[in-house]
Amino acid sequence: MSDLFKDRLSCAMNRQNFGLSLLRERVERIGELIQDELRKTLDELESEAKRSNEEINEVITWKDDPVVYARNYSYTNLFVYHGSLDCGWVNPRRTRKMLLGEARAAGLRPCCSCGYRAAGRADAA
Ligand SMILES: [Zn+2]
Numbered sequence: 096m097s098d099l100f101k102d103r104l105s106c107a108m109n110r111q112n113f114g115l116s117l118l119r120e121r122v123e124r125i126g127e128l129i130q131d132e133l134r135k136t137l138d139e140l141e142s143e144a145k146r147s148n149e150e151i152n153e154v155i156t157w158k159d160d161p162v163v164y165a166r167n168y169s170y171t172n173l174f175v176y177h178g179s180l181d182c183g184w185v186n187p188r189r190t191r192k193m194l195l196g197e198a199r200a201a202g203l204r205p206c207c208s209c210g211y212r213a214a215g216r217a218d219a220a
Contacts, residue, residue: 153196153200154197156196157194157195157196157197160194160195160196160197161178161194161195161213162192162193162194162195162213163176163177163178163192163193163194163195163198163203163210163213164176164177164178164179164180164182164185164187164190164191164192164193165177165190165191165193165198165203166185166186166189166190167189167190167191168186168189174202174203174204175203175204175205175206175210176193176195176198176203176204176205176206176210176213177190177206177209177210177213178205178206178209178210178211178212178213178214179209179212179213181209182206182208182209183208184206184208184209185209195213195214
């Protein structure tokens with residue numbers, strides 16, 4: 096074994112150690128990033144499950160609610176729901192249907208001339 100051979104072998108082994116340690120560090124950094132992302136995504140998954148369960152539970156409370164009608168045009172009287180399409184304040188072709196609980200949850204008030212009809216039906220149901 097010549098000294099030159101020992102030198103070449105030693106250099107090759109040093110390059111190997113250096114190259115492999117750089118790659119190991121990269122793998123560890125990627126692992127930490129992946130764990131952070133996993134933790135964040137798990138948190139989002141848990142809060143979305145909680146939010147959607149609450150939404151479904153709210154919708155379930157509307158099970159027996161009557162249909163009410165809300166204007167879907169103009170900015171006046173947008174905050175009112177009607178218990179009847181016969182109400183003089185309603186254009187039947189320009190309303191959207193809502194469930195009573197849905198309308199209440201959206202902050203709509205009963206129409207002073209017909210809203211009581213929906214509320215009455217809901218209480219009777
Ligand atoms: Zn009305």
